Amino acid sequence: MNRIVETKSSIWLTLLGTLFAILVCVSATGMVFLVYPQSSRLIQYLVSPPFQEGTQYNGSLDNKPTPFMPLPTELPTATPTLILPTPTPTFEPSPTAVPEPIPEPSNNAPPTSAYISGLYGSPQLYTLDCESQAAVDWARYYGVNINQVEFINRLPKSDDPELGFVGNINGPMGQVPPGDYGVYPGPIAKMLRDYGLNAAAVKNWDINSLKNEIDAGRPVIVWIVNLPFKVSPREYTASNGNTTIVAPFQHTWIVTGYNATSFTVVDSEWTYNVLTQTFIERWNALENRAIVMVPTE
Secondary structure (H helix, E strand, O other): OOHHHHHHHHHHHHHHHHHHHHHHHHHHHHHHHHHHOOOHHHHHHHHHHHHHHHOOOOOOOOOOOOOOOOOOOOOOOOOOOHHHOOOOOOOOOOOOOOOOOOOOOOOOOOOEEEEEEOOOOOOOOOOOOOOHHHHHHHHOOOOOOHHHHHHHHHEOOOOOOOOOEEEOOOOOOOOOOOOOOOOOOHHHHHHHOOOOOOEEEEEEOOOHHHHHHHHHHOOEEEEEOOOOOOOOOOEOOOOOEEEEEEEEOOEEEEEEEEOOOOEEEEEEEEEEEEEEEHHHHHHHHOOOOEEEEEOOO
């Protein structure tokens, strides 16, 4: 009798133990599913709803997702958006009212000395952009700010320096056309007029007229043979048949002052004095070319 009771008790204990083990397993599997949703393909199949159209699914059941993978989310319906291109600002010149102003050389005797303050230079960007750099510095003195790269890019190109820039703007110094050289006052003055400055290109000007411009408070861009190189002008004929004077180491200065013995010049970022005789010799070599501001009043 006692053995029958013990056997029944043993069976019940076994059943209870088995049931408890099943509950523990189910509970454990459910906990794992909560933390690691795709750890059990069976639980995934039993618990997850069937995939619906328009539902985003992050991988198949065979993938191994990272813990805490977000639940599937609804994909929004795409709404077409009209994207208009952003307009690119373009340069719109505001030209001077006088297309080609004609300066009048002054016959008045200039004072012994005169100086202009407020004009400062800036470094050249390339080996042969002295004309553009001087033009930008000169324009800034008159309150017009010009982007030097834009100015250079707009310069016309030619094998005739009277019509456009000759050669490579970053070429070696000391060459003459048709090699890398530069540009004369005409194209530079025309571009300055495009920016609203009443600039005029002059040639064969005299020293007294230059001094009178400085005395009037108007700096002058001059074309010279650069220091300390030899002054060696020569004739050059371009492909269009035009013949002009050129010289190795052609360069530009902005004249801002003078006295009885020297001229004050701005040469890119430097300002210094040049003896009068030296200045005249180097200016004369290129036919006394310059750019002056013509008053509009």
